[in-house]
Amino acid sequence: MVGVNMKQNNYILIIISFLSGLLISGFYYFLFDKIETVKKETRIQLQKSFFPEAQFFEEVNKDTIIVKDKNNDIIGYVVYGSSNKGYGGNINVIVAFDNNGNIKDFLMIEHNETPGLGTNVNKEYFRKGFIGKPPLKEELPLSKDEFITKLGIYPVSGATYSSLAVSYALIDAGIKLFKKDYGEDNTLSEEYNEWDDIFFFMNN
Amino acid sequence: MKKNTSNWQEFIKGIYKENPVLVSTLGLCPTLAVSTQAINGISMGLSVIIVLTFSNLIISLIKDYVPSNLRIPSYIIVIATFVTILKIIIEGFFPTINKSLGIFIPLIVVNCIILGRAEAFASRNNPLKSVLDGIGMGIGFTIVLTTLSTIREVLGNGTITLKIGDIGTIIDVGPLYKLLGLVDDNGEKAPLVFFLLPPGGFLVLGFLMGTINYLQRSIKLNLGFIKRRVNKNGK
Numbered sequence: 001m002v003g004v005n006m007k008q009n010n011y012i013l014i015i016i017s018f019l020s021g022l023l024i025s026g027f028y029y030f031l032f033d034k035i036e037t038v039k040k041e042t043r044i045q046l047q048k049s050f051f052p053e054a055q056f057f058e059e060v061n062k063d064t065i066i067v068k069d070k071n072n073d074i075i076g077y078v079v080y081g082s083s084n085k086g087y088g089g090n091i092n093v094i095v096a097f098d099n100n101g102n103i104k105d106f107l108m109i110e111h112n113e114t115p116g117l118g119t120n121v122n123k124e125y126f127r128k129g130f131i132g133k134p135p136l137k138e139e140l141p142l143s144k145d146e147f148i149t150k151l152g153i154y155p156v157s158g159a160t161y162s163s164l165a166v167s168y169a170l171i172d173a174g175i176k177l178f179k180k181d182y183g184e185d186n187t188l189s190e191e192y193n194e195w196d197d198i199f200f201f202m203n204n
Numbered sequence: 205m206k207k208n209t210s211n212w213q214e215f216i217k218g219i220y221k222e223n224p225v226l227v228s229t230l231g232l233c234p235t236l237a238v239s240t241q242a243i244n245g246i247s248m249g250l251s252v253i254i255v256l257t258f259s260n261l262i263i264s265l266i267k268d269y270v271p272s273n274l275r276i277p278s279y280i281i282v283i284a285t286f287v288t289i290l291k292i293i294i295e296g297f298f299p300t301i302n303k304s305l306g307i308f309i310p311l312i313v314v315n316c317i318i319l320g321r322a323e324a325f326a327s328r329n330n331p332l333k334s335v336l337d338g339i340g341m342g343i344g345f346t347i348v349l350t351t352l353s354t355i356r357e358v359l360g361n362g363t364i365t366l367k368i369g370d371i372g373t374i375i376d377v378g379p380l381y382k383l384l385g386l387v388d389d390n391g392e393k394a395p396l397v398f399f400l401l402p403p404g405g406f407l408v409l410g411f412l413m414g415t416i417n418y419l420q421r422s423i424k425l426n427l428g429f430i431k432r433r434v435n436k437n438g439k
Contacts, residue, residue: 009269009270009271009274010271010274012266012269012270012271012274012278013274013277013278013281016266016278016281016282017281020281020282020284020285023285023289024285024288024289024292027289027292027293028292031292031293031295031296034296034297035292035295035296038295038296038297038299039299042299109303114237114240114400117240117397117400117401157397158397158400158401
């Protein structure tokens, strides 16, 4: 009975797959622009929320943005950093740096962390510990115990991995920030030793 | 399969008698994973209702054309299609839900409630009954998920989150903690993070399953008792 069926109706799977592909691509085709606009809008909204007084956002590259006020003076930087040390793999953070390259604020934006646990890294009590710190591996925690010694806060309870991943992502953002040459009036890139950090990431 | 069941019975069975999570123990993986905040339970449940209803409908329509040895791959393609479309729609119109549920939406594809209902029900019944079954099962799943996540969030975090993006609110049950004396040295509420972690999830789920089993059994016993009583008096 099965043999007969197999000969007669095998083409049905091809038809179903074809229709499925057609349907999905149709939906994607009509909603592609909408999805892209939404993504862009959320990015701009986030950047504005960090620097309410900002007028211009100059993209250096897709990860680094210079923030200027209405007099065209640099008031800070927005950098997208990432780390693969999250509990659910990759996490991406958006980090706001002030003029001196210290962390002004940050937010984990793309992640696979547990809702209600790992996502608590975006809560204020945790973010506060990082504010004002330079994004260097000497200053930010690299293990569970260093949260209390370096920042004076505890990692988010039940989410040590996510907390550490945030710390690593901030260092990553720091590397991206310092690696860029921002012109004459900026000394950020001078104190940065690239090879040192590449070795550091290879070893961790 | 039972015959002569009314449409209403097909709809209502998923909520109580054959509840997918508590009675059939289907879909435990997403149940335990997302049930850490009330709002996650609700939005996951709604997504499952949509996918389950549409996939049940389509599978019931194509069931006569699909040979038995190809049914699992065919069903999976149908389910995956609806999940992908749902994901695209959520990305475009509800970016905040997309942010909070992230990976769990694509994982609906392998949610065994949906494949289970396709295999056990939609492939043997007419489209109307299949749709009703899908909606009923989806609602049953949503109710359990919402209950479970509310209990876990209240015990584990001391809040009830009913907020997506900027809409909605977060209810703080701190006063309840203080009333019960569950406070730390500073007089702040002291929730047990244990309940947000996987073991706590299993524990709460176990209690819910126990409760519904107890209810179903005691109702059955009582019904039997009443029936015997009626029969006796009749004679």
